[in-house]
Amino acid sequence: MEQELRKIKSDLERMEGKYIELLEKQKGTESLTLELADTKEKLEQSQALNIILQRKLDESTEQANAFNFVRQSSHNEEISKFRKEKEKWQEIEMKTLGEIEGLRLSLIHI
Numbered sequence: 001m002e003q004e005l006r007k008i009k010s011d012l013e014r015m016e017g018k019y020i021e022l023l024e025k026q027k028g029t030e031s032l033t034l035e036l037a038d039t040k041e042k043l044e045q046s047q048a049l050n051i052i053l054q055r056k057l058d059e060s061t062e063q064a065n066a067f068n069f070v071r072q073s074s075h076n077e078e079i080s081k082f083r084k085e086k087e088k089w090q091e092i093e094m095k096t097l098g099e100i101e102g103l104r105l106s107l108i109h110i
Helices: 002-109
Strands: none
Touching: none
């Protein structure tokens, strides 16, 4: 009987040890679950922030492209005006040179 009681006591101590071990594992699992939930929440916040930043970047890029288009259009207009002015002065120069040549030939015949 004493032997049976020792065996039962030994079995109970072993079961208690296993129970304590399982409780510790459960606490570790709960801790990991909480860490995982926290990490998931931070990831979701980071993804939301990335979406906002990408939208702002897209808006800035769109604004910069519009500004560059306007600036390039204005630049092209200035170049066009300059070319027209240059052509006008070249025509005047050619006309003047023609008149000078005509006068020179007139003076030669005099």
